[in-house]
Amino acid sequence: MSITSPKGFQAAATTAGIKPSGAPDMALVVNTGRQRTAAAVFTRNKVCAAPVTLSKEAIAGGGLDAVVYNSGNANACTGQQGYRDAQEMQGIVAEGLGVDKHNVAVCSTGLIGEPLPMPLVREGAQALLGGLGAYGSEAARAIMTTDTVPKEVLVEGPGFLLGGMGKGVGMMAPSLATMLVCLTTDAQASAEALDTALRRATASTFDVLDIDGSTSTNDTVILLASGESGVEPTQEALDAAVLQACRSLARAMQADAEGVTKRVSITVTGAHSEEEALAAARTIGRDNLVKCAMFGSDPNWGRVIAAVGMAPVSMEPARISVRFNGHTVCADSTAVPGAREVDLSGSDIAVEVDLGTGQPGTATVYTTDLSHAYVEINSAYTT
Amino acid sequence: MSITSPKGFQAAATTAGIKPSGAPDMALVVNTGRQRTAAAVFTRNKVCAAPVTLSKEAIAGGGLDAVVYNSGNANACTGQQGYRDAQEMQGIVAEGLGVDKHNVAVCSTGLIGEPLPMPLVREGAQALLGGLGAYGSEAARAIMTTDTVPKEVLVEGPGFLLGGMGKGVGMMAPSLATMLVCLTTDAQASAEALDTALRRATASTFDVLDIDGSTSTNDTVILLASGESGVEPTQEALDAAVLQACRSLARAMQADAEGVTKRVSITVTGAHSEEEALAAARTIGRDNLVKCAMFGSDPNWGRVIAAVGMAPVSMEPARISVRFNGHTVCADSTAVPGAREVDLSGSDIAVEVDLGTGQPGTATVYTTDLSHAYVEINSAYTT
Numbered sequence: 001m002s003i004t005s006p007k008g009f010q011a012a013a014t015t016a017g018i019k020p021s022g023a024p025d026m027a028l029v030v031n032t033g034r035q036r037t038a039a040a041v042f043t044r045n046k047v048c049a050a051p052v053t054l055s056k057e058a059i060a061g062g063g064l065d066a067v068v069y070n071s072g073n074a075n076a077c078t079g080q081q082g083y084r085d086a087q088e089m090q091g092i093v094a095e096g097l098g099v100d101k102h103n104v105a106v107c108s109t110g111l112i113g114e115p116l117p118m119p120l121v122r123e124g125a126q127a128l129l130g131g132l133g134a135y136g137s138e139a140a141r142a143i144m145t146t147d148t149v150p151k152e153v154l155v156e157g158p159g160f161l162l163g164g165m166g167k168g169v170g171m172m173a174p175s176l177a178t179m180l181v182c183l184t185t186d187a188q189a190s191a192e193a194l195d196t197a198l199r200r201a202t203a204s205t206f207d208v209l210d211i212d213g214s215t216s217t218n219d220t221v222i223l224l225a226s227g228e229s230g231v232e233p234t235q236e237a238l239d240a241a242v243l244q245a246c247r248s249l250a251r252a253m254q255a256d257a258e259g260v261t262k263r264v265s266i267t268v269t270g271a272h273s274e275e276e277a278l279a280a281a282r283t284i285g286r287d288n289l290v291k292c293a294m295f296g297s298d299p300n301w302g303r304v305i306a307a308v309g310m311a312p313v314s315m316e317p318a319r320i321s322v323r324f325n326g327h328t329v330c331a332d333s334t335a336v337p338g339a340r341e342v343d344l345s346g347s348d349i350a351v352e353v354d355l356g357t358g359q360p361g362t363a364t365v366y367t368t369d370l371s372h373a374y375v376e377i378n379s380a381y382t383t
Numbered sequence: 384m385s386i387t388s389p390k391g392f393q394a395a396a397t398t399a400g401i402k403p404s405g406a407p408d409m410a411l412v413v414n415t416g417r418q419r420t421a422a423a424v425f426t427r428n429k430v431c432a433a434p435v436t437l438s439k440e441a442i443a444g445g446g447l448d449a450v451v452y453n454s455g456n457a458n459a460c461t462g463q464q465g466y467r468d469a470q471e472m473q474g475i476v477a478e479g480l481g482v483d484k485h486n487v488a489v490c491s492t493g494l495i496g497e498p499l500p501m502p503l504v505r506e507g508a509q510a511l512l513g514g515l516g517a518y519g520s521e522a523a524r525a526i527m528t529t530d531t532v533p534k535e536v537l538v539e540g541p542g543f544l545l546g547g548m549g550k551g552v553g554m555m556a557p558s559l560a561t562m563l564v565c566l567t568t569d570a571q572a573s574a575e576a577l578d579t580a581l582r583r584a585t586a587s588t589f590d591v592l593d594i595d596g597s598t599s600t601n602d603t604v605i606l607l608a609s610g611e612s613g614v615e616p617t618q619e620a621l622d623a624a625v626l627q628a629c630r631s632l633a634r635a636m637q638a639d640a641e642g643v644t645k646r647v648s649i650t651v652t653g654a655h656s657e658e659e660a661l662a663a664a665r666t667i668g669r670d671n672l673v674k675c676a677m678f679g680s681d682p683n684w685g686r687v688i689a690a691v692g693m694a695p696v697s698m699e700p701a702r703i704s705v706r707f708n709g710h711t712v713c714a715d716s717t718a719v720p721g722a723r724e725v726d727l728s729g730s731d732i733a734v735e736v737d738l739g740t741g742q743p744g745t746a747t748v749y750t751t752d753l754s755h756a757y758v759e760i761n762s763a764y765t766t
Contacts (some may be wrong), residue, residue, distance in 0.1 A: 001557065045689065045693055046692040046693075046698060046700045047688050047689060047691070047692030047695075047700045047703065047716065048692075048700070051687065056722075060638075060728055065510050076685070076689075077685060077688055077713065077717055077718065078717060078718075079701075079715065082717075086552070105425045111685065112685025112686075112688070112689065113684065113685045113688075113713065113718040113722070114718070128550035147433040153467075214690065217688075217689050217692065243763065252730075288753075288757075288761070289761055292758055292762040293761070293762065294759070295761030295762040296757065296761075298762065300461070301407055301496065302457075302460060302494065302495025302496045303470065303495075303586040305460055305495070305496075305600075306430060306459075306495065306599065306600050308430070308599065309428040309429040309430030309431075310427075310428055310429075315429060317430045317431070318462075320430065330496065332461065332462065333430065333460050333462065334460055334461060334462040335460065335496040338495070339535075341724075369760065370671075370762075371756060372673075372755055372758050372759075374675070374710070374758075375675055375678065375753060375754065375755050375757075376673070376755075378672055378675035378676070378677040379676065379678040379681065379753075380680030
């Protein structure tokens with residue numbers, strides 16, 4: 001199960017030497033199919049990396065022949081030289097494959113603000129071009145940074161396959177991590193159908209995976225279609241497969257988030273709209289006091305209600321209820337007997353908050369606890 | 384130097400037994416002056432505690448004769464019973480002092496969601512009424528929760544004195560802490576003049592003390608004037624004294640914030656407006672990755688620039704500059720040689736970010752690092 005499981009895709013991975021650790025750090029994914037449509041979504045950070053700028057230009061045409069990846073260096077905040085370096089990566093791959101360079105996307109992940117070591121990158125790119133094959137799982141390893149495990153998925157749709165690889169820990173570590181995802185399918189689909197499916201899927205998966213509210217300069221999710229199955233699925237079938245793959249990769253990222261000891265879902269109901277429910281859920285999910293309580297398995301609902309009171313949404317302040325793992329701990333904004341005895345010692349915690357308006361708006365975000373390991377990893381990384 | 388240094392004020396403190404630790408946990412401040420004007424600002428959290436609701440009603444008349452405090456229990460999320468309990472505290476004090484109950488404010492701080500232990504509170508209130516004197520410093524100790532030191536200030540204005548006490552660690556621990564401040568002055572001043580001075584001062588002090596983005600259900604800042612100096616200062620002189628006191632207390636709170644090892648100021652310049660500068664500074668100051676880097680004394684400017692790129696304000700993404708402790712580490716959104724060698728090992732770190740728009744908007748927020756101790760304190764509190 002990998003991005004080379006669907007028909008019409010090849011991949012390669014290599015160790016170019018960009019990472020000091022000596023782990024694999026470059027990958028290439030090539031669409032060899034009869035149809036090479038594609039769609040992509042990118043970071044919303046106003047400060048975006050050179051490869052993001054370049055890949056946005058590439059995807060504008062609705063098709064991609066290849067995506068080249070490097071880890072260990074984000075090529076972000078590297079000025080004009082960074083853009084030229086990303087162009088050179090694109091050009092080497094395009095020339096090697098004999099395709100239009102405007103159909104090659106570039107994705108980088110790693111430290112911000114350091115120039116790419118181009119001699120290593122050039123050599124690595126040539127190694128990738130000479131090593132293409134069914135190496136989807138090797139590619140998934142080569143894009144890892146602080147990930148502890150590679151993240152792959154394979155979904156079987158009606159008559160077609162959809163594979164995926166991802167790296168990163170949500171939007172958790174913009175100085176080095178980044179979320180990168182590549183999805184491949186042998187379905188026949190127009191660029192518009194792919195774009196629709198991808199935007200629908202990311203809205204309820206990667207977009208609500210909110211580890212610490214941080215958004216990387218490099219986040220990129222790309223979907224490539226080869227058409228080699230000969231099957232053109234309905235939009236619904238395509239949507240379902242892309243959603244299933246994104247959901248699986250998002251769960252894997254949440255479980256592998258830096259320093260995580262708990263996977264926490266925050267569901268808000270009783271909001272005036274889905275947007276307001278989402279805003280309230282994000283406010284709770286980003287609250288460090290709530291996250292520390294989760295780390296301590298502490299059913300401290302007072303922190304949840306204090307957090308939700310800061311959300312810029314409509315609520316009935318005296319009618320809020322809170323449930324932990326299905327147990328009501330707070331009703332009408334006051335304690336329920338036994339609230340402090342609810343067991344949160346397991347690794348999954350479900351928090352449900354009803355805003356008391358009686359309206360149907362609801363949304364869920366996925367986050368984690370705030371642990372000693374998070375502080376350790378993130379205070380000691382570059383030094 | 385305490386709240387009883389200005390003429391016309393008395394205070395008392397006692398151990399009612401609300402705190403399991405046996406530390407002092409109730410205080411009373413009484414204005415005995417010829418003029419008893421007052422002003423107050425309260426939490427903006429939509430979920431506010433019963434004593435906040437009651438004190439808002441009390442201050443509406445523009446005067447206060449007394450403020451009664453308890454620590455160890457926030458009387459928040461306690462429903463109708465909580466409001467009746469706050470009213471009872473107010474009533475006991477009013478009756479004991481022989482004043483209108485509508486001129487008595489109530490402030491509580493501590494755990495959310497637990498009913499006030501009223502037998503203890505009643506006995507404590509009587510003890511306060513029988514123990515009034517020059518006990519401002521004792522009162523400052525009795526309102527502490529996780530504070531490690533009491534926080535007091537005395538400012539000498541032209542012909543008048545202004546004293547203050549505060550507790551809390553910014554908006555850092557809404558489940559138990561809360562920011563409470565009481566300022567006393569023997570200046571003659573109308574309620575309007577006091578309100579103007581207090582709002583001006585809090586806007587640039589407590590309002591920009593942003594330890595973790597959390598806002599308590601109980602935050603209350605009260606300013607009482609006795610008129611006993613016989614001096615009516617100009618608005619400028621009053622503003623200056625209130626600002627100086629608030630600045631001093633805010634700095635003390637920042638230094639005593641839970642788990643803090645670094646005091647961090649974030650200044651944003653080159654924004655379209657002061658509001659946009661403030662929004663950008665808050666976004667940086669709340670970013671856990673930036674805060675972890677500060678804990679690690681790591682000049683990781685990439686995290687600062689990634690954080691600012693998420694701020695909902697206008698900027699020139701390729702023209703951003705970052706300075707740490709006066710050293711430019713990033714110019715035009717790219718690294719400056721030597722950037723990673725800047726020494727951040729001291730306990731104060733100044734971060735300056737210019738958004739590159741050439742516009743004059745500027746603002747500063749005061750925050751702290753994110754340390755192991757923060758996680759420890761906040762994951763193990765109620766369990």
